[in-house]
Amino acid sequence: MTLHARFTAAINAVLDDLASEGALPGGLARSGLTVEPPRDPAHGDLATNAAMVLAKPAGTNPRALAEQIVAKLKALPEVSGAEIAGPGFINLRLTDGTWRDELRAIHADAGDYGRSSVGAGKKVNVEYVSANPTGPMHMGHCRGAVVGDALASLLQYAGHEVVREYYVNDAGGQVDVLARSAHLRYREALGEDIGEIPEGLYPGDYLKPVGAALAQEFGSRFVDAPESEWLVLFRERAVAAMIALIKADLALLGIHHDLFASEAEVQAAGKPEAAEQWLRAHDLVYDGFLEAPKGETPEDWEPVELPLFRSTKFGDDQDRPIRKSDGSWTYFGADMAYHFQKAQGVDAMIDIWGADHAGTVKRIKAAVAALTENKVQFDVKLIQMVRLLRGGEPVKMSKRAGNFVTLADVVREVGKDVVRFTMLTRKADAQMDFDFAKVVEASKDNPVFYVQYAHARIRSIARRIREAGIDCTRAPDLDRLDAEELALVKLAAQFPRVVESAAAAREPHRIAFYLYDLAAAFHAFFNMGNDRPDRRVLVADDPATTCARLYLVDGIGQIIRNGLAIMGVTAVEEMH
Template sequence: MNLFTDFENRIKNALETIDLVKEKRSEVDFDRLTVEPPRDQSHGDVATNAAMVLAKPLGTSPRALADVIAGALKSDPDITEVSVAGPGFINIRLSKGYWQRLLSAMLQQGTGYGRSQVGAGRKANVEYVSANPTGPMHVGHCRGAVVGDALANLMGFAGYEVTKEYYINDAGSQIDVLARSVFLRYREALGEDVGAIPSGLYPGDYLVPVGQALAEEYGTRLHNMPDEDWMPIVKEKAIDAMMAMIREDLEALNVHHDVFFSERTLHVNGAQRIRTAINDLTFKGHVYRGTLPPPKGQLPEDWEDREQTLFRSTEVGDDIDRPLIKSDGSYTYFAADVAYFKDKYDRGYDEMIYVLGADHGGYVKRLEALARAVSEGKVKLTVLLCQLVKLYRNGEPVKMSKRSGDFITLREVVDEVGSDSVRFMMLYRKSSEPLDFDFAKVTEQSKDNPVFYVQYAHARCMSVFRQAREAFPDMDTDSLDLAGAASLIEDPAELQLVGKLAEFPRIIEAAALAQEPHRLAFYIYDLASFFHAHWNKGKEQPELRFINDKNRELSVARLGLVRAVASVLQSGLAITGTAAPEEMR
C-alpha cells in the first residue's frame, strides 16, 4: 500500500467534484499534481501542489483554488485536518485509524512491502564495472560496482526485469600489453633475470603467479616460440587468470553479474557481428564515406586525415561523426560498441544503463546517439558517471598499494573494513559527486558511521523479540497476529514512526525512476534514526518501551511496529547489498 499514491487518487477524485474543474475538465491535466511529505513535519502528514499547478488553466488564483480543494477534502473520513499554506500549498493531517490500518497492511505484506510495479516488467540491462582484465580491480572500480549492483537490485524491486552485465574488454592493445607483461613474468619464473619492469608494461606482483603457472604447464616451450605463436596462448591464459581474480574480487564485495559478455566474440569469424551491425546502420542511413575536420586541441587517437567510413552520429545528437574502420582495415573501438549495443538491443531490452567512471564522460553523447540510431528511438539509454573515490586513514591520504604497483586494490579495502562498510558508504553520496572514504570512520561504532547506525537499528529490532520471549516465556513470536494488533498503536511518536515507514514505497519508486540508489541509503539511515530516537524515549518514559511485562496485548502491538521497521530495514539493506544482522558485537 502506497500512502502517497492512495492520496493522489483521493485528491484527484475530490477535484472531479469541484464545479470549476467539471466546467474546464478538458483543459486540466492532473499529471503535474504531486503528493509528498511536507518539508516541515509540523505542517501535516502529506502535502499537495494541486492548487499551484491547476490554478492557471482553471483561470483562478492558487490560494482561492486551494481553499476550494481543502473544502472538498474535509469530507474524507481519513483526513482530520486540511490547511492551506503560503501561496496555495495544501497540507493534510491523517487520522489515527488510517495509520493503524496502514501498519496492519505493512505487516500483512511483510518483506514484500514497498515492492512496486512501476517498472511494469520492462526489460532493463545494467552494465557495470566492466574493468579491463589487465589486473585486480581498484577502488575506482569499486564505486561503479556498488552503484550498478544496487541500482539493478532496486529496479528489480520496483518491477523491472533486470539483467546485470559485465562487458569484458578482452580485445585491443591493452591485452597485447598484458600478454607481454605476463610473458616477462614467465621468463622470470624460468629463472631469467628480467631486471626492472620496462615502462609501458604492467608492473604489479599479481602477474607473478600467472607467469609461474605458464612455466609449470609449458616449461621452456613458449620461450622458444616466435611472438605470433606464443602470444595467443599467453593472452588466453592471462585473460582467464585476470577474470578469475576479478570475479573473486566481485564476490568479496557481494557483487554478482548474470552475464559476462566478451568483446572478443565480436571479432571472431572476420568480425562478422561488427560487420552486420555496421550494415544495419548503413541500411538505416547512418553510415557514409567522408572526411573529418581536425578537432580542436589535442588530436584523439582515432582521428585520421583521410576519407573513411563514418557513423553519422551528429544527426542523432553527438558532437562529431565517429570513425568505424581504421586505415589498416580493422575496426575502431567504437565499431565494437556498435555491435555490442546491437546485440543488447536484439536481446529485447527496453532500457540500457551504463555505469562508467567519471573519466568516460566523453562516451555519453556517442552512446546516446548510437542508441537513437540502432533502436530508432525505441530504447531508453542512460549513462551514469561515478566520480572519484579518495581514500583516507584518520584524515590522511592512503598511499599506493605494493601488490598492484600503482593503485589501491578493491580487495585490500574490502579485506580491511568489510563488504558491508564498503557497499553502504559507496552509496551514501550521490554517484555524480566525489566521495571521501576514511578507513577509520567507516569502522566506528557511532551515529557518524551510517552503515553501523542502520545495521544496529535492525539488530535492536531483533533484540526486542528476544526481550519479548524473556518477558512472556509462553509467547511464540513467530505465530503472533501482529497485523491484527495494530489498532493498539496510538502514541504520537509511534504513529510518527509509522509515517516514516509509509515513505518507503515512494522512495523505492522515485529512486528507481531517477536511477539514484543513494536515495534509498539516505532513507534507511533516516528510518534508523527515527527508530533509535524512539528507543531512547523508552529509557526516559517506561510507558513507551516496546515490551511491557504487565501489558501483553500492547507489547504484541508494539512488536508489530518493530517488525515493520525491521522488514523495511531488511529490504533496504538487501537492495544495497548489505547484511541485516540480528546481533551486533
C-alpha cells in the same frame, strides 16, 4: 497498493467526479500531479498540487479549484482534515487509524513492503564495472561496481526485469600487453631469473599463478618461440584467468553478473560491420574528413578520409570516425556496435562509467539514439573517484597488485557490508573519501554503523521482551500507540515512495539516505526511555503497551531490512 498510491488514486477519482459534474473539463493532462509528504510535518501528512497543476488548463482559479477538491477529500474515511495552503496547495491529515493500518500492512507484506510495479513489462540492461581484464579489481572499480549492483537491485524491486552485464574489453592492445606479461611470468615459473619487470608490462604478483599454470600446461615449448606462435594463445589463457579473478573479487562484494559480453566476440561476429551497414543505409555514416585539431596544427597533420557517423544530428559536438585510417575500428566504432547488440530486446540501457569517460557520453548517446531510432532509453551514470585514507592519511599502494589497492584487501579488512553501504552514502557524481578508521567507527557520524545498530537494537529489544516473559504472539492493541509513536509509522510509510523515486532517478543512494533518517528517528524514539521509563519499549508492568511498541519497532526493523537488501547489505542481528 501503498498509501501514497491509494491517495493518488483517490485524488484522481475526485478529479474524475469533478469532470463528470462539469466542474472540470474532461481529458486534462495530470502528469505533473504529485502526492507527497509536505516538507514541514506540521502542515499535515500528505500534500498535493492537483489544483495548481489543473487550474490554468481548466481556465479557473487554483484556490477556487482547491476548495472543490478539498470538499470531496474531507468525505474520505481516512482523512481527518484537509486545508488549502498558499495559492492552492492542498494539505491532508490522515486519521490515526490509517497509520495503524499502514503499520499492519508493513507486517503483512514483510519483505515485499515497498515493492512496486512501476517497472512492470520493462526490461533494463545495466552494464557496470567492465574493467579491462588485465588484473584484479581495485578500489577504482569498487564504487561503480556497488552503485551498478544496487541500482540493478533497486530497479528489480521497482518491478523491472533487469540484466546485469559486464563488458569485457578483450580486443585492445592492453590484452596483448597482458599476454606478454604472462609470458614473462611463464618463463619465471620455468626457473628463469627475469629481473625487474620491463617498462610497459604489468608488474603485479597476481600474474605469477598464471605463469605457473602456463608452465605446467606447455612446459618449455614457448620459452624461445617467436611471439607470433604464442601471443594469441597466451592472451586467451591470461584473459580467462583474469576474468576468473575478477569474478572472485566481485563475489566478495556479493556481485554476480548475468552476462559477460566479449568485445573480441562482438568484433568476430561482425557486429561493427552490421552497425555501419545499417547507419549507411539510413544516411547516418558518410565518408569525410575530420577537422584539423584545434589550436596549433601539427606540421605533419594531413586530412584523411574516414567513415564518419553523423553524431551532430543527435546532439554531439562533431561527427565521429568509426574506423581508423588503417581500416580498423575506433574505440567508438567498436563501442557503438556493442551498444547496438545489447539494445536488442530491452527497453532501456544504463551504463555505469568512471568520471574520466565524461567526454564520450555525448557520442555514445548519439549512437544509441540513431541505432535504436530513439526507441531504447539510454542513460550514463558517471561515478566520481574515491580517495582512500587511513586516519586521514593517504593509503599506500599494494605491492601484490603492482600499483593499486585491491578491492579484495579492502573487503577482507572492513567487510562487504561496510564497503557497500559506504559507497552509497554520497551521490555517485560527488567525490568521496573512504577512511578505513571512520567506516568502522561506532558513532552516529558513521551511517553504516548507525543504521546497522538500529536494526541490531530492535532485535535486542525483542529478545529482552521474550526474556521478560511477555507474550506478544497475539495481535497487539495498536490503539496504545500515540502521536509520537505513529510519527515513526509515517516515516516508515514513505519507503515505497522512496523506492519509486530512487528507481525513476536511477539513484540508489537515496535508499541509504532514507535509512539513515529512519534509523535516526528510531534511535531518538528509543532514547526517550533513558529519561522517561514510561516511554521505553519494554514496560514490565504494562504488557499491552509493550507488545504494541514491539510491533511498531519490528515494523521499523522490517523497513530497514528491505532497504538494506536493495543495497546488498546484511541486516545484522547484534553488534559486537
